[in-house]
Amino acid sequence: MTRNVIMAKNDNIGTDQKTSTWIPLAEIAKGDVSVVFKVTDAEGKIEAAMKVEKMGKETKKKYIERDILESLRDSTHSIHLIDFSFVNQYRMTVMTMVGPTLGVIKRLMRNKFSDSTILRLAIRTLLALKDLHEHGYLHRDLEPENIALSLCKSSRNVYLVDFGEARQYARNDNGKWILRSPRNKIAFRGSVQYCSPKMHDSQELGRIDDLWSWLYVFIEMRVFLPWTDSTFPFKYGPRKRSLLDETLNSDPFLMTFLPVVTIMKTSEFADRPEYFKIYEILTAKMTEMGVKWTDPMDYDLITERDTFFSRIPINEEKLTDEQLTAVFQEVVVPGGQQYLVDQKAYCFAVEKEKEKEKEKEKEKEKDVKIKKKEKDTEPEKEEVKEKEKEKKVEKNKEKEKDVEKPKEKAKEKEKRKSKEVIKEKEKKRGSQEKTTDKSTDAPSKNVVEKATTKQKTVKPLLPKHKHTKTSSTSSASHQTSPSVAENPPPSMPPPRALKQKLAPMTPGKQKIKT
Known part of the structure; x- marks a missing residue:
């Protein structure tokens, strides 16, 4: 079974034996408002009695027992005070056993x-x-x-x-x-x-x-x-x-x-x-x-x-x-x-009131000193506060940046994707335009070739002879160029420029291949 340790702050009682740690050993007596314990110090050298009393909010005589025991400290016919303290709402008086x-x-x-x-x-x-x-x-x-x-x-x-x-x-x-x-x-x-x-x-x-x-x-x-x-x-x-x-x-x-x-x-x-x-x-x-x-x-x-x-x-x-x-x-x-x-x-009341007033004055002086120190340190505190605020603002900005970075990265990715899509579309359009240009240029060449073949295969306008047929003309009329036979002329008419260039030659100037 473990024993509880009572830790109490000493109130400067002015006795030779002082300690702030007491270990309860047994309960000696119990009353309506108080309990008395047999206690010992942490080293086990001192045996004493601790009286624990519950104090009310309106308790006037908080120190009467301490004052009496202090005044009797030189007496051989009285118990003596060893320790005195308050812990929350309890008064603890350690005295002679x-x-x-x-x-x-x-x-x-x-x-x-x-x-x-x-x-x-x-x-x-x-x-x-x-x-x-x-x-x-x-x-x-x-x-x-x-x-x-x-x-x-x-x-x-x-x-x-x-x-x-x-x-x-x-x-x-x-x-x-x-x-x-x-x-x-x-x-x-x-x-x-x-x-x-x-x-x-x-x-x-x-x-x-x-x-x-x-x-x-x-x-x-x-x-x-x-x-x-x-x-x-x-x-x-x-x-x-x-x-x-x-x-x-x-x-x-x-x-x-x-x-x-x-x-x-x-x-x-x-x-x-x-x-x-x-x-x-x-x-x-x-x-x-x-x-x-x-x-x-x-x-x-x-x-x-x-x-x-x-x-x-x-x-x-x-x-x-x-x-x-x-x-x-x-x-x-x-x-x-x-x-x-x-x-x-x-008399006593006046003396106590004076002592209380002195104590209050001392407390006021302490408060004044503390306030002066606070005033002296106010600019430093303000500087420190401002620096802290600036640090907080910077931290908030950094946090915002950290939050915005992924957004910016996502936007950049989207832009890159959109640019790539646009480039791909442009490439597709360019390839389509090239194919259309090739398709438009091909018939013109065919037409030129056709025109040239026509120029070559134009029949001479010879005078008609009755009942005369030559083998050369018949063979010539039946002989055609392989390009014309293989590539029939397109259905679309040749351009105007070629029509003007390919004007029919006069029969006198034509050369007939034999």
């Missing part, structure tokens, strides 16, 4: 987890979420399918994936952080089961709203979420607010999250979440239970049966308790109303 998602683990475990596994996964996921917030982005679609384990089996790192619904909420403007002011109403983002209660009211989401989704995901690892039994999505928001405390109090372990909920309820849109306080609450529960980070997870034995993890050894940074505590204590993006920027003032 990760292990199974939390949704897969829940199905394998049938949603039965120990307290220690839930605590450690919750802390690691909170760390990845804090890292994303410290880079100025919100996830807004946190669910078990978007939380992935490390590809290294011995690692306890957790990574966030699928940033298609993410949004930039803060940016560093010349060393000072500014926050995006909330909009009055927004469209629905995320999943109905795990989204923040504010999302049901179409309110703007902040950092704290990602934490609400995080809380619902890990509550569900122990108990059923009571608001999901409703068939009416509009009831989800009120039920999340009213049934949350009851759900937490229903399980002794989940009561650990009650102080977390009180902290979260006091946070507003622009406030910075209390990441470190939440971390302290959860780690205190771990020490109370005697749980260590190196303890085995509930899913270790099950995942050994499947090829979820890489057999290639991966060197991942392992954080100590002190390092982990320092990361949660670190403050990068502050919180508070004083950091909000008015929508009309210099």
